[in-house]
Amino acid sequence: MKHFMQWLRPGLSIKRWMLLFSIGILVLVFGATLILNYQIFGILEEKMLLFAFQMTGSYSYTFLAICGTILVILGLWIMVTAVRKLMKRFVELLAPDQKEVSKQLLSKMELSRGPKVVAIGGGHGLSMLLRGLKNKTSNITAIVTVADDGGSSGRLREEMGIIAPGDLRNCLVALADKETVLEEIFQYRFGGEGELAGHSLGNLFLAALIKQFGNVQNALEAASKVLNIRGQVMPATSQTVRLKARMSDGEIVEGESEISAYPEKKGRDIRIVHMSTIPKAPMAVGDALKALRDADLITLGPGSLYTSVLPNLLVPEILQTIRESGAPVIYICNVMTQPGETSGYTVGDHLKALVDHIGGGVVDFVLANTGTPAADVLKKYEKAHAYPVSIDRKKVESLGASLIEADLLGPAREAVQDTNVLAEELMQIHNLLQAKIPPEALDEYLKRSH
Numbered sequence: 001m002k003h004f005m006q007w008l009r010p011g012l013s014i015k016r017w018m019l020l021f022s023i024g025i026l027v028l029v030f031g032a033t034l035i036l037n038y039q040i041f042g043i044l045e046e047k048m049l050l051f052a053f054q055m056t057g058s059y060s061y062t063f064l065a066i067c068g069t070i071l072v073i074l075g076l077w078i079m080v081t082a083v084r085k086l087m088k089r090f091v092e093l094l095a096p097d098q099k100e101v102s103k104q105l106l107s108k109m110e111l112s113r114g115p116k117v118v119a120i121g122g123g124h125g126l127s128m129l130l131r132g133l134k135n136k137t138s139n140i141t142a143i144v145t146v147a148d149d150g151g152s153s154g155r156l157r158e159e160m161g162i163i164a165p166g167d168l169r170n171c172l173v174a175l176a177d178k179e180t181v182l183e184e185i186f187q188y189r190f191g192g193e194g195e196l197a198g199h200s201l202g203n204l205f206l207a208a209l210i211k212q213f214g215n216v217q218n219a220l221e222a223a224s225k226v227l228n229i230r231g232q233v234m235p236a237t238s239q240t241v242r243l244k245a246r247m248s249d250g251e252i253v254e255g256e257s258e259i260s261a262y263p264e265k266k267g268r269d270i271r272i273v274h275m276s277t278i279p280k281a282p283m284a285v286g287d288a289l290k291a292l293r294d295a296d297l298i299t300l301g302p303g304s305l306y307t308s309v310l311p312n313l314l315v316p317e318i319l320q321t322i323r324e325s326g327a328p329v330i331y332i333c334n335v336m337t338q339p340g341e342t343s344g345y346t347v348g349d350h351l352k353a354l355v356d357h358i359g360g361g362v363v364d365f366v367l368a369n370t371g372t373p374a375a376d377v378l379k380k381y382e383k384a385h386a387y388p389v390s391i392d393r394k395k396v397e398s399l400g401a402s403l404i405e406a407d408l409l410g411p412a413r414e415a416v417q418d419t420n421v422l423a424e425e426l427m428q429i430h431n432l433l434q435a436k437i438p439p440e441a442l443d444e445y446l447k448r449s450h
Contacts, residue, residue, distance in 0.1 A: 131419045132419035139231065165206040246272075300331045330426065406447075
């Protein structure tokens, strides 16, 4: 009652419309009583009958019914007018920019009808994908690797005994409803040489929430509300996981940062042969499994094959649930090779690495880029020994997946997928699958649409 009375304060221009609404109710009720002849207003009705007698020469109840109908219509009109004015005033008080509010409401309604997409990965590749997907659907679940042990995330892992927050932070910011100062603050990184040097404010914020709530999922829910994100972000596992790789020279290397750097130290011809985790079979987050069961579309990547995409699939429950899900699984292959992980790899080599670790029958489609980055971009990547990933259709199809080729670079012609182009391509694939297009014909249909 106390909160209700606050709306009756002078100057809000609300009381007048509430009063008008009350008058409309009274007029409506009076009209209804005349129609039904309840004789609640006995004296008034008698006078109206007397008036009818003087006009027509008889006591006509039809006259009362006609008067009642007019009053009912008048009462309804008054009530509708009062409600419209009242709602308009509420909107003016709560959101002065009414056009923007209507656009946001319509946008939210449209996005809420979008497909349920589960995006699996980590690093900048996943956050890039999420920025495009959030404009197509709000039913997004990002399942993120927490094996990062370098930089700010690695230091927080060691000092506080928590999972790596860096990739989780990037995905939260990517899914934020729209770019705000708060998001820029989340990405702010401290300089200098003190204890805070190198730390991201968002990482510290997430670390504090994890310690405060004692639970990663509750901490992410709180951060999601702060940033007003579209969808949800969750780790593949809430355990602190460390990556372990067996290299082609027989060495066993532990830690994501060490694994990526090892070939550069020992020789670029050294490859990653097999990846595993410590502990060997980490427990999956329950909400992540539920999202996979309910998914309409599951994406793997883009991002570092061995240190961003694969670690999620090394969680046994995650992999098993993907297998049991009826949703199509699309692996989004990187545009460029990655020194230290996929030097010299073709699209088929990327898929084979996945199959060697998780077995066949998981990936249904491979989405590969056919666009060529700008010449100056290629030169910059060549200095880092990174080159465009070549497409080998026969190898991809021999591994049990259908290949889909598309120019994913967009107008900027950078060496990564354009976030909006990639999201649009995924939505087209989903729509064609919903239309029961055979998988082997999907690539041809998409080429026609382009």
